[in-house]
Amino acid sequence: PEEYTGFAFGMGVERIAMLRHGISDIRLFFENDPRFLSQF
Numbered sequence: 001p002e003e004y005t006g007f008a009f010g011m012g013v014e015r016i017a018m019l020r021h022g023i024s025d026i027r028l029f030f031e032n033d034p035r036f037l038s039q040f
Helices: 013-021 026-030
Strands: none
Touching: 013 026
16 A cells, blocks of 8 residues: 555644633543533
8 A cells, every 4th residue: 555644633623612612631522521511
């Protein structure tokens, strides 16, 4: 197979919510804690 090099980046929904709501750790979105997620 051919090899590719490059960069991958993006601005997902989680990152936009982090900026908008002042959240410092993206892992909070994926822990499925209802106390945290109910805020959104």
